[in-house]
Amino acid sequence: MREKATTLYFGPQHPGITGNMMVRLKVEGDTIVKATAEVGYLHRAFEKLMEERNWLQSFTLLCRFCVPEPDPVEESYARAVEMLEGREVPERAKYIRVMVLELARIGAFLFWYGAQASSLGLHTVGQWSIGDRNYVLDLFEALTGARIYHMYIWPGGVRRDFPEGFEEQVIKTMDYLEKRLNDYDDLLFESAIFQKRAKGIGIINKEKAIEWGVVGPPLRGCGIRHDMRIDDPYEVYDKLDFIVPTGENGDIWSRAQVRRQEIRQSIRIVRQVIDKIPKGEYYNKIPNPQKWTLPKGDAYAHTEAARGEVGFFVASDGVSTHPRRAHERGAAYVHAITLLEDLLVGANIADVSEIMFSLGTCPPEVER
Amino acid sequence: MKEIKTKIIERIKSHFQDAVERDYDYNRLDFSVKKETIPSILFYLKDEMNFKHLSHITCVDWLEEKEFEVVFILWSYTDRLQVYVRTRIDRDHPVLDNIDMIWRQANTYERELKEMYGINFTGLEAPEEFLLEDWEGPPPMRRDFDTREYAARTYYTRPGREDAQDVRETIIKRTGEELPDFAKKYKR
Amino acid sequence: MVFNDKNSQKIVDIIENYARKSSLWILAYGTGCGAIELPPTVTSRYDSERLGIHFGATPRQADVLLITGYLTTKTLKRVIRVYEQMQDPKYVIGFGSCTINGGMYWDSYNTINALDRYLPVDVYINGCMPRPEAVLAGFAKLQKLIQAGKADGANKYKENLDWYRTNQKKVIPNWRMPEYNW
Numbered sequence: 001m002r003e004k005a006t007t008l009y010f011g012p013q014h015p016g017i018t019g020n021m022m023v024r025l026k027v028e029g030d031t032i033v034k035a036t037a038e039v040g041y042l043h044r045a046f047e048k049l050m051e052e053r054n055w056l057q058s059f060t061l062l063c064r065f066c067v068p069e070p071d072p073v074e075e076s077y078a079r080a081v082e083m084l085e086g087r088e089v090p091e092r093a094k095y096i097r098v099m100v101l102e103l104a105r106i107g108a109f110l111f112w113y114g115a116q117a118s119s120l121g122l123h124t125v126g127q128w129s130i131g132d133r134n135y136v137l138d139l140f141e142a143l144t145g146a147r148i149y150h151m152y153i154w155p156g157g158v159r160r161d162f163p164e165g166f167e168e169q170v171i172k173t174m175d176y177l178e179k180r181l182n183d184y185d186d187l188l189f190e191s192a193i194f195q196k197r198a199k200g201i202g203i204i205n206k207e208k209a210i211e212w213g214v215v216g217p218p219l220r221g222c223g224i225r226h227d228m229r230i231d232d233p234y235e236v237y238d239k240l241d242f243i244v245p246t247g248e249n250g251d252i253w254s255r256a257q258v259r260r261q262e263i264r265q266s267i268r269i270v271r272q273v274i275d276k277i278p279k280g281e282y283y284n285k286i287p288n289p290q291k292w293t294l295p296k297g298d299a300y301a302h303t304e305a306a307r308g309e310v311g312f313f314v315a316s317d318g319v320s321t322h323p324r325r326a327h328e329r330g331a332a333y334v335h336a337i338t339l340l341e342d343l344l345v346g347a348n349i350a351d352v353s354e355i356m357f358s359l360g361t362c363p364p365e366v367e368r
Numbered sequence: 369m370k371e372i373k374t375k376i377i378e379r380i381k382s383h384f385q386d387a388v389e390r391d392y393d394y395n396r397l398d399f400s401v402k403k404e405t406i407p408s409i410l411f412y413l414k415d416e417m418n419f420k421h422l423s424h425i426t427c428v429d430w431l432e433e434k435e436f437e438v439v440f441i442l443w444s445y446t447d448r449l450q451v452y453v454r455t456r457i458d459r460d461h462p463v464l465d466n467i468d469m470i471w472r473q474a475n476t477y478e479r480e481l482k483e484m485y486g487i488n489f490t491g492l493e494a495p496e497e498f499l500l501e502d503w504e505g506p507p508p509m510r511r512d513f514d515t516r517e518y519a520a521r522t523y524y525t526r527p528g529r530e531d532a533q534d535v536r537e538t539i540i541k542r543t544g545e546e547l548p549d550f551a552k553k554y555k556r
Numbered sequence: 557m558v559f560n561d562k563n564s565q566k567i568v569d570i571i572e573n574y575a576r577k578s579s580l581w582i583l584a585y586g587t588g589c590g591a592i593e594l595p596p597t598v599t600s601r602y603d604s605e606r607l608g609i610h611f612g613a614t615p616r617q618a619d620v621l622l623i624t625g626y627l628t629t630k631t632l633k634r635v636i637r638v639y640e641q642m643q644d645p646k647y648v649i650g651f652g653s654c655t656i657n658g659g660m661y662w663d664s665y666n667t668i669n670a671l672d673r674y675l676p677v678d679v680y681i682n683g684c685m686p687r688p689e690a691v692l693a694g695f696a697k698l699q700k701l702i703q704a705g706k707a708d709g710a711n712k713y714k715e716n717l718d719w720y721r722t723n724q725k726k727v728i729p730n731w732r733m734p735e736y737n738w
Contacts, residue, residue, distance in 0.1 A: 012631070012634055013583070013584075013585040013615070013634065013638055014584075015584040015613045019586050019591065020585075020587055020588070020591075020631060036495070039498070039499065040497070040498060040500060040628075041631045042588065042589075042628060042631070043499040043500065043628055043630070043666050044626055044628065044661050044664050044667055045508065045661075045664045045666050047509065048508060048509055048513075048664070048665070049660075049661070049663065049664055051511075052516065052663060060660055061660065064589055064660075067589040067591075067592040083394070111595070114595065114599075126595065126599060127600050128600065130595045130599040130600075131596075131599050131601050134601045147685070148592055148593065149684070210420050210445075211471070211472065212471070212472045212473055213421060213471060213472075213473040231445060231448055232395065232448055298439070300423065300424060300441050300452070302423065302443075309423065311423055311424055311441075313424055313426045313439070313441070315428045317430075324428060324429075325426065325427075325429070327424070327426040329424040329441075333473070333476055333477075334473045337476045338472050338473050338475060339473075367499055500630070500666070501630040501633075501730075502729040502730040504729060508665055513665075515664060516663040518665045519662070519663050519664060519665055520663075522665075523658070523667075523668055523669045523670075523727065524670050524673050524723070525657070525658070525662070525669050525670070526658075526669065526670045
C-alpha cells in the first residue's frame with residue numbers, strides 16, 4: 001500500500017534549524033519526497049538601507065549580513081570599494097586582514113563543530129567548542145573592541161593596529177586550540193554515532209556540484225579543489241604556505257573532514273602572519289566620508305569564507321556620496337535553497353537538520 | 369592573462385556582433401550586449417569558454433535613464449578570470465529571458481530580482497513570494513520607493529529617536545562638568 | 557493555589573515565585589541575529605544553566621520568549637502565534653537595541669521599531685550585540701521581577717488585547733490567525 005503524503009513544516013521555530021528559516025517537507029512515512037525552502041524571516045532590507053547611507057556608514061550594516069562569520073563580508077565590500085577607487089592598501093593592513101579572516105574562519109568552524117554535533121544529540125561537543133570559541137572572540141575583542149560585530153576591515157586598511165602584547169596572546173590561543181583539536185577528534189570524529197549518521201548521507205553529486213554553483217567545504221568535500229584563496233589570491237594569500245584539503249565522497253562525513261583539516265590550516269596561516277607581518281602603516285586614510293564620492297562604475301570582489309565564496313557587488317554613479325547599488329552574493333544563497341531542496345529528497349526527517357548544518361547554511365545571509 | 373583575454377574577446381566578437389567589450393587592468397572583462405543575446409552568450413561562455421561558475425546576478429536601477437542594468441558575473445576556474453555580461457532593459461516593462469536551465473542557482477537570483485525590482489523572467493517557475501510576505505507596495509528595491517517615508521508611515525517610532533542632538537549639555541547640567549574648549553567647536 | 561486567608565496566600569506566592577524564577581526555560585527560537593550570543597551564554601564559560609536558564613524546544617514547555625533582535629513583519633506574525641501558544645507563566649525579553657527603538661534598522665521598510673507595541677515586554681537588554689554578561693544581567697533582573705511578583709506582562713497582554721491586536725493588525729496585512737482565548 002502506498003502511504004499518503006503529509007506536509008510537514010520544519011521551522012521557523014525549531015531547535016534543529018540554522019537560525020530562522022523554514023523548510024516545507026512533503027513526507028511519505030519517514031521519507032521526504034519534496035522539500036521547499038521558505039526564507040525571508042530575516043529580511044531587513046540591508047541593500048536598500050545601504051543606498052540611504054554613505055560609503056563608510058554602510059559598515060555598521062555589513063557585519064550583520066552573516067552573524068557567525070562577519071569579516072568576509074566586510075572584506076569583500078572593502079575590496080570592491082578599493083577596486084572601484086583604485087586605492088592602495090598598506091602591506092601591514094593586508095597581513096592583519098588575512099589574520100582576521102582566518103580567526104573568523106576558526107571561530108566559524110568551532111561554532112560549526114558544536115552545531116553539527118548538537119544536530120545529532122551530541123551536546124558535549126557544543127559545550128566544549130563554543131566555550132573554546134570564546135577565546136577566539138577574546139582576541140577579536142582585544143583587536144576590534146567587539147566580540148561579534150567587528151566593523152574592522154575598512155577601505156584602505158583596517159581600523160586599528162595591534163594592541164600591546166596582542167601577538168603573544170594570539171600565539172597562546174593558537175597553541176591552546178591546536179591541543180584542543182585532538183580532543184574534538186576523539187569526541188566527535190571517533191564517535192560511532194557521528195560516523196554512522198554522517199557516512200553516505202547527503203551526498204552531493206560531483207558533476208552537479210560545479211553546475212549548481214556549490215562552493216566552499218561542500219564543493220571540496222566532493223574532491224574538487226577550488227578555493228578563492230588559491231584560485232584568485234587576494235591580500236597576501238599567495239605569500240603564505242597552506243594546503244586546501246579535499247574530501248572524497250561528497251557526503252556529510254567528507255565535508256566534516258574538510259572542515260576538520262581546514263581549521264588546522266587556518267591556525268598555520270595565523271602563525272605565519274604573526275611571523276611575517278611587516279612594520280608600518282595600517283591604514284591609508286580616506287577623505288571625509290560625508291563628501292567621499294567614488295568614480296562611476298562597478299566592481300565585484302569575492303572572498304573565501306568558512307561557508308564558501310562570499311562576494312560583494314557595488315555600483316557608483318560618480319556624483320553621489322551613497323552607493324547606487326550594493327548587492328551581496330552569499331554562499332548560503334545556493335546552499336540553503338536550491339541545493340538543500342535537492343539533497344533533502346529521499347532523506348529521512350531526522351537527517352534534515354544534520355544536512356542543513358553540514359552545508360553551512362546561514363539564513364541571515366540569504367535574506368539580508 | 370593578456371593573451372587569454374584577447375582570445376576570449378576575439379571569439380565572443382566573432383559570435384556575437386552586438387557585444388561591446390571593456391578590459392580592466394586586473395582579471396576582469398566586461399561585455400555589454402542586447403537583452404535578446406543574453407541566454408545565448410551565457411550558454412556560449414559556459415559551454416565553450418569554460419566559465420562554469422555563475423557568481424552573481426544583480427541589477428542596478430538607473431532611474432534617471434529609465435533603465436535597469438542587469439549584470440551577470442561569471443568566474444572561470446581554469447582561466448581565473450571574471451567576466452561580466454551586462455544588458456540594459458526598459459524600466460517600465462522589464463522583461464528578460466529566464467536562464468535557470470543553464471545554472472540551477474540562477475533560479476534563486478531571478479526570484480529575488482523579480483520581487484525586488486519587478487523584473488519578469490519569461491518562463492521562470494518558482495513560488496510567487498520569496499523574501500516578502502503579503503507585500504502590497506511597489507517592488508521595494510526600486511529607487512523611487514522611499515523606505516524612510518514608508519517606515520515612518522507604517523511603524524511606530526519611539527520619541528527620542530529623531531532627536532539626534534547634542535546630549536553633552538544635558539550631561540553638563542546634571543553633573544556640573546566643564547565642556548572643554550575644543551569640544552565647543554564641534555557643537556551641533 | 558488560591559487561599560482566602562491573606563497571609564497564607566502571601567506565603568504561597570513567595571514559594572511559587574521562587575520556583576518560577578529558578579527554572580526559566582528559553583524557547584529555542586532564534587528570531588534574529590542575537591541568537592548568536594545565546595550558545596555562548598548557555599555553554600561552558602558563562603554557563604547559565606547554573607541559574608536554571610536553558611533551552612526548551614517547544615512553546616508549551618518554555619517560560620521565556622527571547623526576541624533576539626529586530627523583527628520583520630513576517631517573523632512577527634510567527635512570534636505572536638508562538639507567544640499565544642505558550643502557557644502561563646510566560647515572560648518576554650527584548651534583546652538588543654533594535655527591539656527598543658529599531659536600532660540601526662529604524663528606516664527599514666520590513667522591520668518593526670518598538671517591540672512593546674506588539675508584545676508585552678518584561679525586560680529589555682540593550683546593546684548590539686549584548687554580551688553574554690549583559691544577557692545574564694537581564695535574566696537576573698527578570699528573576700528579581702518574578703520574585704517581587706511584578707513580571708506580569710502576560711496579564712497586561714490579556715487585559716489590553718484589543719490595543720495589541722490593533723497594533724499587530726496594522727503591520728500584518730493578511731491576518732489569518734486563531735483567536736487568543738486562554
